[in-house]
Structure formats: C-alpha cells, structure tokens
Amino acid sequence: MSEFLFPDNTVLCNFAAVDSLELLRAALAGRGRWTAAVANEAQSSAKWIPSLANLEQQGWLGEAIRITTPEDLDKIFDERSAVFGGTPERLLKHLGEAETLYIIKYWGDFAGSWWISDDRESLRYAQRQGITTAETVDMVRRAVSEGHITAQDGFDLMKQMWDEGRRPRLPGSVTDLES
Secondary structure, three states: OOOOEEEOHHHHHHHHHOOOHHHHHHHHOOOEOOEHHHHHHHHHHOOOOHHHOOHHHHOOOOOOEOOOOHHHHHHHHHHHHHHHOOEOOEOOOOHHHHHHHHHHHHOHHHOOOEEEOOOHHHHHHHHHOOOEEEOHHHHHHHHHHOOOOOHHHHHHHHHHHHHOOOOOOOOOOHHHHOO
C-alpha cells in the first residue's frame, strides 16, 4: 500500500497563480499523482494561468491516471451525479473530484492516498469515506516543516494567493504554519 498525494485543480491553480508550483512539487515529495480529468482541468485553466500549460510534460504528478473500464466509468458518473450534482449536460463538472476519490477508495494501489483540495464539499465527502484530506494551507505548512520555505514567506505566499483571486483557507498567523 502506497500513500500518494492527489491535488485537485484548485490547489494546482493556487500555487500556479503565485508562480510557486515548484513549492507544491517539493511538498508532494515525489508522491504527487493526478487523474486524467484533473490533468484536463489544469490544461483548461492554463488559459488564465499560463504556468499550468506544461504541467503534464513536467511529469512530477506522474502520468495522468486514465479510467477506461465501463464499470468504473459508470460508477464514477453515478457518484459524480449523486454526490457532487454533476449533470448529463455538463459531463466534466466535478469529474476530477469523482475520479480521484473513486480510485483512492476502490483501487488497491491507491489505498491510503490523500485528497488535497480546497473544495469544502469534496473534503467533507472524502472524510466521510475515510480518505485522508489536506488543503493548500496544509501543503504550505508541509513545505515550511521540510525547510522549503520560511513560515513568514509561506504566510505571505498565501496572502498573495488571495490577492490573485484564489481563496484557500488562510492560516490565522505565521506561527500557524510552524506546527
């Protein structure tokens, strides 16, 4: 059983918006993974945040995990509709969350993996399913604890994310990033 870390597109966008994808990469410590739907979302987001454009080629999230069996696809679309309100008219809405949470929950190779998101609804759902969760602030905290950034710089970075229109949960103070 391996513990992989699956950031969603929102987390990728948060770090990309402040030119800090390398910090996220360091915090993931070689364990970052993503699904095809999240990779596609990131590619679409590159229209607004250009540093996401070559993320797939960089390879530090591994090859995008593609779900191809009809049985898995049916279950993912059912769960996407039931849990996240996805509709047949908007087939891609919430697909990244549904794919990722499905493979963490049901594919043995990814048992024990983490879901990293700032989407409160998907975090609550994942937690109810027994999936370990984290947020952007936790990835910054991890980067601080591993010495990739100071707590003050991490705090300033998170405020910069807000200045860029991103809305991750902010730490209350610099010391909140040191724990």
